[in-house]
Amino acid sequence: MIKHDRTDRQTGPRVITVHQERSLRKLLFRWEFTIIFLFVFINIMNAMMSENYLNMMNLSNTLKMFLDKGIVAFPMMMVLLLGEIDISVASQIALTGTVMGWCASRGANLSVVLLAGLALGALLGWFNGFLITKFTELSSTIITLATEILYRGLAWMILENNAYTNWPEAMHQFSWGSVGGIPVILFVFFAEILVFAYVIHFTKFGRSLYAMGRNEKASLYSGLRTGRIKRLVYMLTGIFSALASVFLCSKLGSSRANMAMNYEMDVIAMVILGGVSVSGGVGSVAGVAFSVFVIGLLRYGLGLINVSSEIIMIIIGTLLIVPIAIPNLKRFTGESDFLPLRKRSRPPGRTQGE
DSSP: OHHHHHHHHHHHHHHHHHHHHHHHHHHHTOHHHHHHHHHHHHHHHHHHHOTTTTOHHHHHHHHHHHHHHHHHHHHHHHHHHTTOOOOOHHHHHHHHHHHHHHHHHTTOOHHHHHHHHHHHHHHHHHHHHHHHHHOTTSOHHHHHHHHHHHHHHHHHHHHTTOOBOOOOGGGGHHHHOEETTEEHHHHHHHHHHHHHHHHHHHSHHHHHHHHHHHOHHHHHHTTOOHHHHHHHHHHHHHHHHHHHHHHHHHHHTSBOTTTTTTHHHHHHHHHHHTTOOTTSSOOOHHHHHHHHHHHHHHHHHHHHTTOOHHHHHHHHHHHHHHHHHHHHHHHHHHHHHHHHHHHHHSOOOOOTTO
16 A cells, blocks of 8 residues: 555656646647737738738728728627537628618718617618528528628619719728827727627626527537527627728728628638637637738738738638647647556556455
């Protein structure tokens, strides 16, 4: 017995050491750590490649170019956490922008214009959620593809090849206005980060999103109102798509039926690069926030040195492979740790004579 206790004391520190090694490896393999590294690396490389990269006026204008997509990234993150998808956000931006332009062209003040856009965005998002929860045999990809065509078609029917350009003067301040040299849209984006970080990571509603993404049926049996949660998430996506439309119309000074073409691909890319799993239940607001800046600043920096848009697309596409490769690498390296850990932690066997 004395010999057995001594063996436990000797193997104990080894087990603790293995646990510490695994914890360190787990920390280093967290996607937030990787995306922060990419953010720092891209900024250093861009600054080295172009002396104009750190020009404050250029940076300010660049933020205005891509942060309207970032506004949609966080509600899209909620959708992906559920294991669903929404590829109609660009058409929602176009249709809400068209309706806001229609209201503005008839002399409506700014409050009415904004209220009309946000209310329509909520309705469009709710309609997506209603269809997805009503027709459960159809995937969200098929349903939102249909509504993407529907919403864009309605915008074309209202505007055709024309554009609404008669906006209230205050409308232009959304995208081009600044406070202390900092763009208004950056304040909105940071406020959105704080709100979504709290809701997703510190509330029961946020925990419900992760639970539904991992196992929706088990979540339903445990008492979660999964249908209501889905409709609410899609409604939020519609509202923030309308908010993005406000900034986009302000930036362009007009609304057209073909505005925001392919925006949904950029938004989804930002969310996936941020470490949110398309199968649901995995991801963090911090990862998505850094991902928005990684993609936006990468395009800005490469554009300064005249890299073609095709090459930029290839680079971003390559980056999107990394969130898939990292979990697999983590799983592979993790398997090699479990066996020796089990061997060390297994108590020594006793002989029959003891």
